[in-house]
Amino acid sequence: MTNQKPIRTLFFAFAVFAFSLACFAQGEKLIKKTTYKTETIDFGAGGTVSVTGAPNGSISIEGWNKAEIEITAEIEIQAATEADLAQLALVNGFVIDQGFNSTRIISVGTFDKDYMKRKAKKFPKALLGMPFKIDYKIKVPRYCDLNITGGVGDFTLAGVDGEIFVKYLNSNAKMNLIGGSMQATFGGGTVDVTIPTRSWRGRFADIQLATGTMNIQLPLSFNAEVDATVLRSGQIENSFAELKPKSRNAQFTEKSISAKAGNGGVPLKFTVGDGTLKISEVK
Numbered sequence: 001m002t003n004q005k006p007i008r009t010l011f012f013a014f015a016v017f018a019f020s021l022a023c024f025a026q027g028e029k030l031i032k033k034t035t036y037k038t039e040t041i042d043f044g045a046g047g048t049v050s051v052t053g054a055p056n057g058s059i060s061i062e063g064w065n066k067a068e069i070e071i072t073a074e075i076e077i078q079a080a081t082e083a084d085l086a087q088l089a090l091v092n093g094f095v096i097d098q099g100f101n102s103t104r105i106i107s108v109g110t111f112d113k114d115y116m117k118r119k120a121k122k123f124p125k126a127l128l129g130m131p132f133k134i135d136y137k138i139k140v141p142r143y144c145d146l147n148i149t150g151g152v153g154d155f156t157l158a159g160v161d162g163e164i165f166v167k168y169l170n171s172n173a174k175m176n177l178i179g180g181s182m183q184a185t186f187g188g189g190t191v192d193v194t195i196p197t198r199s200w201r202g203r204f205a206d207i208q209l210a211t212g213t214m215n216i217q218l219p220l221s222f223n224a225e226v227d228a229t230v231l232r233s234g235q236i237e238n239s240f241a242e243l244k245p246k247s248r249n250a251q252f253t254e255k256s257i258s259a260k261a262g263n264g265g266v267p268l269k270f271t272v273g274d275g276t277l278k279i280s281e282v283k
Contacts, residue, residue, distance in 0.1 A: 029080070030080055031078065031079065031080070031081070031082070031085065032076060032078050033076070033077050034074060034077075035075050035077075035089065036074055037072075037093065038071065038073075039070075039096060040069070040071075041096065041103060043069045043140070043144075044067050045141040045143040045144060046101070046141075047141075047145070048101065048102045049138075049140050049145070049146055050102070050146075051104075051105045051147070051148050052104070052105070053107055054107040054111070054133055055133075055151035055152065056131070056132070056151055057107075057136065057151070058135045058136065058153040058156075059138070059150050059154075059156075060136065060154075060155075060157075061138050061160060062138070062139050062158050062159050063141065063144075063160040063161070064139045064141070064142060064159065066139070069139065069141075070138065071136065071137075071138050072136070072137040072138070073094060073134055073135070073136050073137075074135040075092060075132070075133075075134050076133050076135075077089060077092055077130070077132040078131045079127065084124075084127055087127060091108070091110060091115075091120050091123065092109035092132050092134075093107075093109065094106060094107050094134065095108055105136070107134055110130065116128070133153070142159060142160060143161050145162040145164065146160060146162060146164045146166075147165045148165065148167070148168075149166075150166075151168075153171060154172050154173070155171045155172075155175075156174045156175070157175045157176065157177075158175075158178075160180070161180045161201065162179075162180040162181075163181050164181065164182045164183070164184070165184070166182075166183070166184035166185070167184075167185050168184075168186045168187065168189075170186070170188040170189045171189045172190050173186060173191045173192065175191070175192065175194070177193065177195050177196075177202060178196070178197075178201070178202075179201035181202060181205065182202070182204075182206070183205075184206075184208065185208045186207075186208070186210065189209070190212055190214075191209050191214045191215070192215045192217075193207060193216050193270070194282060195218055195219060196219065196282060198220065198262075200219075200266065203266070204266060204267045204269075205266075205267075205269065206269045207270050208271045208272075209271070209273065209275065210273040210274070211273055211275055212275045213276045213277075213278070214276070214278070215278045215280070216278065216279045216280070218242075218282060219281070219282045223264060224261045224267070225246070225261075225266065226257065226260070226261055226268045227270070228256070228269075228279060229256050229272070229277075230255045230272045230273075230274075231255075231272070232274050233275075234274055234276050234277070235277075236253075236255065236257055236279070237276060237277070238278075239278075239279065240261075240280055240281055242262065243257065243259040243261055243279065244259060244260055244261075245258065245259060246259060246264075
């Protein structure tokens with residue numbers, strides 16, 4: 001967040017693609033087709049699951065007690081004719097890449113130039129910018145690591161205890177943290193972060209939002225070191241009474257809070273570039 005250039009560079013391709021979709025939506029009447037695809041993969045606890053979302057679409061991750069990954073994808077494509085839909089259906093979707101103790105779920109389609117050069121060199125150029133999205137619902141072993149990259153769409157996370165990395169262009173995100181570590185960056189949107197119990201087994205959390213609203217909910221009798229910052233325009237709204245300044249010189253302001261909850265301990269860092277950062281008790 002202190003350096004916005006990496007965020008913009010990372011998501012530039014997604015942003016360009018989203019703009020092209022808007023242009024098509026305004027200029028041409030399209031028909032829509034939705035297909036569903038489900039995959040189940042054996043996968044033991046402790047491995048890494050990576051998900052690369054489509055430029056548009058949601059990603060929902062839920063931890064469960066089975067030693068397998070279950071992927072359910074809703075793939076929506078749009079085009080002017082049924083023949084165009086049939087061609088788009090051949091290239092838009094996802095692939096699975098399995099390695100030793102790791103699984104990658106990768107969205108593919110007309111937005112990916114390298115993929116199209118390899119798989120569909122003679123694909124009609126007029127169809128390359130047609131709108132499509134993929135909504136994922138993915139269940140993973142409770143104890144695993146995650147690496148998530150998304151474009152524009154909702155993101156939900158619950159029930160996973162591991163090392164978690166998230167990068168999203170724009171999202172309405174809801175993350176329920178039960179343990180492990182969290183490092184997340186969002187370009188824009190609304191980000192809701194909940195730590196549901198005071199016996200949280202997490203190591204740290206560092207969550208950044210360039211533009212929008214971040215809502216943080218913490219449990220009573222929670223032990224943590226909390227640093228919250230609004231870098232430019234906006235303010236912090238703190239209603240969590242158990243936060244106390246770390247020292248006499250660390251007084252709370254509308255832009256910065258350096259606090260200790262309970263006996264301190266787990267470091268939690270929340271940063272908003274422009275917007276509102278709200279801290280409250282778990283409802």
